[in-house]
Amino acid sequence: MTQGDHRRGLIFGNHRASSPMKLAMPTKKEKRRRKGLQREIAKRQMAQAEADRPISRSHLRDLFNYLDEELSAEGCDRSLRFTSRFIAKNGLPEEEIIHWLDEYGGNCDCEVLANVEEEWGESFQLRL
Numbered sequence: 209m210t211q212g213d214h215r216r217g218l219i220f221g222n223h224r225a226s227s228p229m230k231l232a233m234p235t236k237k238e239k240r241r242r243k244g245l246q247r248e249i250a251k252r253q254m255a256q257a258e259a260d261r262p263i264s265r266s267h268l269r270d271l272f273n274y275l276d277e278e279l280s281a282e283g284c285d286r287s288l289r290f291t292s293r294f295i296a297k298n299g300l301p302e303e304e305i306i307h308w309l310d311e312y313g314g315n316c317d318c319e320v321l322a323n324v325e326e327e328w329g330e331s332f333q334l335r336l
């Protein structure tokens with residue numbers, strides 16, 4: 209069997225797999241169903257992100273408040289000095305949290321406040 213035959217076989221396979229109904233425009237009911245699925249997926253991703261977060265919701269909220277106060281008094285020196293201080297004061301796992309913050313674009317104190325709070329701050333308001 210040549211490469212071309214193989215590819216054709218795959219295409220045929222796909223056609224057989226999807227029913228003719230699915231080629232038509234989705235109905236309103238179908239659209240609603242898909243929206244529901246998307247919400248379900250988003251919820252699951254949120255739960256996963258939640259499970260991966262190495263700092264509790266309340267500590268994170270306290271951290272944002274702390275950074276807010278310290279930064280408006282002293283400003284950011286492009287390090288995570290206030291974040292580190294908060295972590296140490298509360299006996300939290302520093303390495304994990306710094307790594308986690310970095311994933312959300314929090315490379316210094318003001319970025320934690322700007323980027324990480326943007327990502328997580330709103331979910332507090334929605335859920336609390």
Ligand SMILES: [Zn+2]
Nearest residue numbers: 284316318319
């Ligand atoms: Zn900064």
